[in-house]
Amino acid sequence: MSKKLPSVDAVMVGVGWTGGILAAELTRAGLSVVGLERGQSRDANVEFAFPHIRDELKYGIRFGLMQDVSRDTLTFRNSADQMALPMRQLGSFLLGNGTGGAGAHWNGQTWRWTPYDFEIYSQTVKRYGKGAIDDGMLIQDWGVTYQELEPFFDKFEHTAGIGGTAGNLQGKVQAGGNPFEGPRARAYPNPPMKRSQLGDLFQNATQNLGYHPFPGPSANMTQAYTNPDGQALGACMYCGFCERFGCDYNAKASPNNTVLPTALATGKFEVRHDANVVRVNMDSSKKRAVSVTYVDLITGEEIEQPAEMIFLTSFTFGNVKLLMVSGIGDIYDPVTNKGIVGRNYTYQLSAGAGGTITGKDFKVFAGAGSESVVIDDFNGDHFDHTGLGFLHGGSISASSTGARPIQSNPGGSGWGSAWKKAAAAAYNTSVGIGAQVASLPFRQNHLDLDPTYRDAYGHPLVRMTFDYRGNERKRSQYLAEVNVKILTEMGAKNVAGRSVPEHYTIVPYQSTHNQGGAIMGMDPANSVVNPYMQHHQVSNLFVVGASSFPHNSGFNPTGTVGAVTYRLADAIVKRYIKAPGPLT
Amino acid sequence: MSETNERRNFLKGLGLVAVTVGLGRPGLVEAQTAPPPAPAPPAMEMAAPSDTSTAYTYVFFNPVEIAFIEAAVARLIPKDNLGPGALEAGVSYYIDGQLAGWYGEAGRWYWQGPWQQGTPQQGYQLPLKPSEVYRAAIPRINEVTQKQYKADFADLKADQQDKVLTGLEKGDIDLGRLPATTFFAFLLQNTKEGFFADPTYGGNAQMVGWKLIGYPGVQPTYAQIIEQYKTPFTAPPMSIANFTDDPPHSH
Numbered sequence: 064m065s066k067k068l069p070s071v072d073a074v075m076v077g078v079g080w081t082g083g084i085l086a087a088e089l090t091r092a093g094l095s096v097v098g099l100e101r102g103q104s105r106d107a108n109v110e111f112a113f114p115h116i117r118d119e120l121k122y123g124i125r126f127g128l129m130q131d132v133s134r135d136t137l138t139f140r141n142s143a144d145q146m147a148l149p150m151r152q153l154g155s156f157l158l159g160n161g162t163g164g165a166g167a168h169w170n171g172q173t174w175r176w177t178p179y180d181f182e183i184y185s186q187t188v189k190r191y192g193k194g195a196i197d198d199g200m201l202i203q204d205w206g207v208t209y210q211e212l213e214p215f216f217d218k219f220e221h222t223a224g225i226g227g228t229a230g231n232l233q234g235k236v237q238a239g240g241n242p243f244e245g246p247r248a249r250a251y252p253n254p255p256m257k258r259s260q261l262g263d264l265f266q267n268a269t270q271n272l273g274y275h276p277f278p279g280p281s282a283n284m285t286q287a288y289t290n291p292d293g294q295a296l297g298a299c300m301y302c303g304f305c306e307r308f309g310c311d312y313n314a315k316a317s318p319n320n321t322v323l324p325t326a327l328a329t330g331k332f333e334v335r336h337d338a339n340v341v342r343v344n345m346d347s348s349k350k351r352a353v354s355v356t357y358v359d360l361i362t363g364e365e366i367e368q369p370a371e372m373i374f375l376t377s378f379t380f381g382n383v384k385l386l387m388v389s390g391i392g393d394i395y396d397p398v399t400n401k402g403i404v405g406r407n408y409t410y411q412l413s414a415g416a417g418g419t420i421t422g423k424d425f426k427v428f429a430g431a432g433s434e435s436v437v438i439d440d441f442n443g444d445h446f447d448h449t450g451l452g453f454l455h456g457g458s459i460s461a462s463s464t465g466a467r468p469i470q471s472n473p474g475g476s477g478w479g480s481a482w483k484k485a486a487a488a489a490y491n492t493s494v495g496i497g498a499q500v501a502s503l504p505f506r507q508n509h510l511d512l513d514p515t516y517r518d519a520y521g522h523p524l525v526r527m528t529f530d531y532r533g534n535e536r537k538r539s540q541y542l543a544e545v546n547v548k549i550l551t552e553m554g555a556k557n558v559a560g561r562s563v564p565e566h567y568t569i570v571p572y573q574s575t576h577n578q579g580g581a582i583m584g585m586d587p588a589n590s591v592v593n594p595y596m597q598h599h600q601v602s603n604l605f606v607v608g609a610s611s612f613p614h615n616s617g618f619n620p621t622g623t624v625g626a627v628t629y630r631l632a633d634a635i636v637k638r639y640i641k642a643p644g645p646l647t
Numbered sequence: 648m649s650e651t652n653e654r655r656n657f658l659k660g661l662g663l664v665a666v667t668v669g670l671g672r673p674g675l676v677e678a679q680t681a682p683p684p685a686p687a688p689p690a691m692e693m694a695a696p697s698d699t700s701t702a703y704t705y706v707f708f709n710p711v712e713i714a715f716i717e718a719a720v721a722r723l724i725p726k727d728n729l730g731p732g733a734l735e736a737g738v739s740y741y742i743d744g745q746l747a748g749w750y751g752e753a754g755r756w757y758w759q760g761p762w763q764q765g766t767p768q769q770g771y772q773l774p775l776k777p778s779e780v781y782r783a784a785i786p787r788i789n790e791v792t793q794k795q796y797k798a799d800f801a802d803l804k805a806d807q808q809d810k811v812l813t814g815l816e817k818g819d820i821d822l823g824r825l826p827a828t829t830f831f832a833f834l835l836q837n838t839k840e841g842f843f844a845d846p847t848y849g850g851n852a853q854m855v856g857w858k859l860i861g862y863p864g865v866q867p868t869y870a871q872i873i874e875q876y877k878t879p880f881t882a883p884p885m886s887i888a889n890f891t892d893d894p895p896h897s898h
Contacts, residue, residue, distance in 0.1 A: 114890035117865040120844040125750065136757045141768055148765040148772055151757045260876040300868035424879055428862050429869035463873075468843035468862045478723040478816075478835055479809065483859065487729060490860035516759060568768035 065356055065365035071095045074355055074370035076340045076385065077377030079164025080621065081607040081628045083318035084222075085374055086326035087292065088632035092640065096332045097368060099357050101339035102161030107319045111167075111309025119467045123307045128168045130158035134339075134519040137380055139569045141530040142507065143397070149516050149524065155568065156575040157307065158378055162334065163319040165378065165575060166621075170306040170432030170464060171282030171315050173225045174618035175216045175626070177443035178209035178245045183614060186444060187454060195454060197533035201407055201504040202454070203613050206585040206594035209245040212626045215633070217248055219625030223316035224296055226253035226285035226433075228278055241277045243439045253285045257301065260425050261494060262436040265461035268552035274438045279460060280622070281433030282316040292325040303465020305432030315432065337361050341520050343373060343389040343604065352391075352604040358520055371643075372635070374605045375581075382610040383510050383580035384525045391601060392591055397506045397528075403591050404581060405511045407504035409615040410529060411576035414457065414539045414562045415497035416546035418555030425491055427471075430463035441498075441545055442617040453537040457500035457617030459546060466490065496550055498542040499574070500563075502615040505532035510580045530567050539563040576620050578612040583627075595631050595646045602645045605631060703740045703849060707747035707778065714801035715785045716742060722808045723838045731855045733842050741841030741850030742781075751778030775825070777833055784830035787822040788815070846886045854884045865890065 072094035075082035086096045105128075110116070121127045130136075130153070138147035159165025179186050184204045187195055196202065219225075229250040230240025255278035258266065262278075269276040283299040290296070299314040313320055326332040337360035344354045344367065354369035375382040386404050387394055393402035437460040439445060448454055466473075473493070474486030513526035531539075543560035550558050584590025587599040596611045598604040607628055609620045616623075634646050705713055716739045724733035733739075745751060753776035762774045775783060789799045792811060796803055800811060814820035815831040822830065841850030843857070845865070851857065857864050864884040872880050 113867070114865050114887045118845055118847075118887060120840060120848055124840060124844075126755075131755045132757045133755050139769060141766065145766065145769075146763065148763065148769045149757045149759070151771055152755075154770060257870070257874045259873055263876065298870070300870045301873045302866065302868060424876065426869070426872060426880055428866075429873045429880075434873075466862075468857060468860060469840055472839075473860050476835075478812070478838075480725050480727045480729075483724060483727065483729055483732075487859050487861075490862065515761065516757075566766075566768050568770075570768070570770045 065367045067354075067367045067369065070369035070371065071097045072370065073097075073372040073374060074099060074368055075374050075376045076355060077101075077164060077375070077381060078162055078318070078323065078334055079159060079376065079378075080166040080318050080322070080624060082374065082376035083163070083166070083322035083326065084219075084625065084628045085376065085607065085632050085635075086332050087322040088629070088636055090326050090329040090331035092636040094331065094640070096326065097370070098332065098334040099338040099340050099355065099368065100162060100334060100336050101360065102164075102336065104334075104336040105162040105167065105319070107163070107167070107309055107313070107317075111311050113311035116309055116311050117302070117304050119304075119469050122168075123304075123467055123470050126153050126157060126307070128159070128161065128307070128309065129153055130160040132158075135524070136518075137525040137527050138513040138516050139527045139529070141528070141566050143528060147513055147526045147528070150569050154570045155573050156577055157572065158380070158575070162336070163317050163323065166318045167309055168307050169282075169315075169317070169621065170619075172433045172435070172619040173220065173223060173280050173282045173622040173625075174616075175209075175244060175247070176616045176618055176623045177243065177439075177445070179443040180614070180616045181205045181208050181212070183455075190444065191448060195448070197505075199506040200533055201506060201613075203584055203589060205583055205613055206590075207583070207627070207630070212623075212630060213245065213248060215626040215629035216622065218629045219622060220280075221252050222290050222292065222321055223282045223625065224253055224284050224288040224290055225251050225280050225282055225316075225622075226255050227251040227280035228255050230277060239277060241437070241439050242275050243442070243445045251280065252290075253288055256281050256283065256285050256299070256431060256434050258436060259430060259434060259463035260423060261427075261461050261463055262434070264420075264553040265436045265496060265549065268549050269436075269438050272549065272552055274440045276436050276438050279433050279435035279437045279462070281431070283431040283433050284314045284316070290321060292321065294321045294324055296320060299431050301429050301431045301434065301465075303428050303430050303467065305430075305464055338366075339520065340377075340385065341365075341388070341522060343375075343385055343391060345389070345391065345601070350601060352601050372603050372605070372639075374607055375610075376607045379577045379580060379608065379610040380510070380525050382606050382608060384512075384522075386581055386591070386606065387512050387525075388522050391598070391604070394511050395509050397509055400506065403589070405509045406589075407579040407582045407613050408508050408510045408527065408529060409502040409504050409578045409612070410567070411574035411615055412457070412500035412502050412531070412535065412539045412563050413497060413573060414500050414542035414546055414560070415495055416543065416550040416558055416560050417493065417495040418550050418558035419489075419492050420494050420553065420555050421492050425494070427463070427466040427491055430465035432464055434464065435460040435462040441542060442501075451537070451541065453534040453541065455501035455503060455617065456538060457498040457542045459496065459498045459542065459549065461496045494550070494553070494555055496546055496553075497561075498546060499576075499617050499619065500539050500542055501617045502578075503535065504579060504614050505535075507532055531563055531565075536563055536565075576609070576615060578609040578615045578620060581606040581610040582613040583611040584613065593646065595634050596627060597631070597646050603643065607631065703737070705740070705743045707743045707751065708739075708781075711789065711799070712781065712785050713739070714799065715788070716781075718801040718803075718808060719812065719834060720838050720841075722805060722812055723835060724842055730859055733838050733850070735852070736842055736850050736855045737852040738838055738841035738850040741844065741848050742837045744849050745837060745840075746778040746781060752776055771829075773825075773829065777837075780825070780830055780833050783825050784822055784827075787825070788820070791820055791822075847888055854886055857884045
């Protein structure tokens with residue numbers, strides 16, 4: 064039997080960006096909030112300190128800050144006719160763990176998704192007709208527009224001190240910014256990042272080709288910054304240890320140095336570490352969530368934490384798993400097309416080009432997670448898709464994140480004296496640019512519960528069924544061609560394009576942009592939560608984060624995760640507290 | 648073995664001395680049917696008393712495996728006109744330390760059955776931990792080289808060793824139930840890791856891996872130079888130990 068604790072106003076299952084944002088906003092409105100975090104307590108001042116954080120093997124290769132998959136992982140198969148097998152070690156994506164979640168060790172690339180994304184179905188049909196949508200493709204409108212989200216994008220950008228150049232201020236296109244972005248009420252709070260030589264070549268080449276380059280928006284501070292909540296951050300040193308690492312200069316906005324201290328300062332927020340939530344408990348009507356049960360990872364005890372409001376604020380897989388193991392909603396079945404939980408799982412496709420440029424001093428060891436020059440000309444519906452055979456696109460960038468020697472694998476996969484020579488030559492001369500490519504939902508790509516494999520607590524693992532369906536690969540191939548054109552214009556020799564392989568693989572690292580499974584929408588028939596990420600049937604249960612995204616854009620998701628979460632926090636504080644019930 | 652002596656001299660130059668057990672390699676071939684020979688006492692010229700306290704002694708590999716791993720890493724990243732190779736960099740110690748620790752034990756890997764081979768897209772599915780992969784592969788490789796060359800891998804000529812490594816890489820050599828390509832992938836990956844990881848892990852001694860490619864290692868900041876496209880960055884490479892007060896353990 065589990066021990067039952069006194070009730071609190073709100074519980075956050077997971078203490079990363081979404082749990083941290085909600086904890087900050089709700090505690091400031093006077094609510095008591097408990098955050099349950101399965102990872103151990105992480106004091107950034109100690110754990111991210113120089114010089115020990117600059118350890119590529121420990122953090123970059125052995126994933127020192129990531130989820131321990133011996134306890135919980137997922138199983139994977141490309142298609143329903145295969146047996147799904149466990150992801151036995153981290154690979155394709157790196158799941159966060161501990162205080163701040165993946166927000167503690169991200170790169171910091173912070174985007175407002177394009178207005179097209181939020182109305183993708185209606186805008187596609189309007190411009191191209193229903194025939195443009197592949198058979199089995201499940202794109203749908205989100206039920207919230209860019210315009211409605213704008214104040215909350217703004218709020219997140221100011222909380223996280225984003226540096227960048229505005230491209231559209233109140234409808235007026237700005238030189239040097241992204242002309243395709245939705246209109247913004249005000250500029251970024253910080254100036255853009257410095258530009259590496261690679262970025263400079265990309266800037267000139269894309270301008271020559273008639274595209275519209277701009278500096279990538281960055282949560283690596285471009286100057287010392289104090290956010291509106293009074294949290295102070297330092298300036299980025301371009302040290303080359305960003306994604307997979309904590310920041311020893313406190314220069315990367317993370318939950319740890321923004322929303323979590325803001326919440327803790329109220330005295331109303333308690334973070335309970337080593338607390339792995341395994342279940343959401345419902346009342347007998349199945350209309351109300353009453354508590355969560357967690358395993359105390361220090362004692363092994365099961366403990367029940369009741370709350371008036373329950374927020375699932377872990378990563379996509381954790382959120383979807385908790386719904387499924389708790390029996391909240393029907394699990395999606397692609398054969399019958401019935402059920403909804405687990406539907407619209409999407410990932411991030413990629414494309415790129417590589418080549419050689421000699422005679423330049425690229426200083427590839429230097430850089431920052433968001434140090435990039437980007438074009439948005441081939442993302443969203445910013446170009447005419449007539450006759451192309453695919454929808455959406457991707458953002459293309461030259462990024463200088465710092466080439467660490469193991470991960471960057473200079474000289475490729477060979478060995479011997481020939482490899483040594485190649486590695487020595489390649490490190491500063493082999494150059495690459497790449498695209499983050501949209502991933503659109505298909506009926507066969509989904510999450511459910513594995514019938515065979517279990518986690519350390521006896522619950523089934525999440526089973527992922529995913530591959531490149533329909534015309535998905537065409538989008539990647541098209542963007543690879545654009546990458547080749549740009550890299551050639553940059554003066555590179557031996558240029559080769561790269562697009563996604565025939566089948567998705569769980570093995571090499573690609574991206575930690577995993578979306579869907581508990582998607583938002585207006586209609587309970589095709590969505591789990593409403594556009595506030597409030598459960599359609601269980602109005603005191605909120606399933607927060609990219610699990611709610613019906614598709615993935617050609618951008619990193621965190622900026623949009625921040626915006627939808629601030630919008631939810633605003634609705635809770637201004638409306639739900641006074642009159643609990645469905646938010647409309 | 649002249650290569651081994653060269654390595655010792657190189658390491659002595661770093662104030663680092665290897666103590667290898669079971670130095671009598673020819674005896675080991677016979678020892679396959681006899682009890683292993685007692686560890687040889689450390690040779691006097693390499694074991695001044697003050698040195699032994701900081702010397703690396705293998706903790707995972709047995710003498711047969713030591714001979715193999717030292718010979719193999721010396722071919723994967725050889726010493727040549729570009730500078731020291733993996734052996735001189737201490738990569739065999741690095742791999743030994745990794746396999747003796749939680750990595751070797753598949754720590755933090757999901758380790759529940761049932762076990763079944765899937766598609767390449769589903770990743771590694773053998774019920775063998777990294778340490779067990781090495782332990783399973785090395786005796787089989789020596790069996791193969793004994794059959795073909797009448798010698799263990801470690802005692803082959805360099806070009807013969809390269810041939811064997813190529814055979815493992817391409818899967819042309821049969822290691823029985825263990826896919827040769829699986830072992831080779833671990834071996835090559837771990838060798839490069841050791842060559843490029845911070846020297847604190849035992850490989851990349853004197854940052855020779857970093858110097859080869861021009862990686863400056865751990866530098867507090869590049870903020871002042873990232874926009875200088877023509878002025879080279881000339882500061883010497885640094886490692887974690889250059890900035891800590893942690894007690895030195897090897898140099």
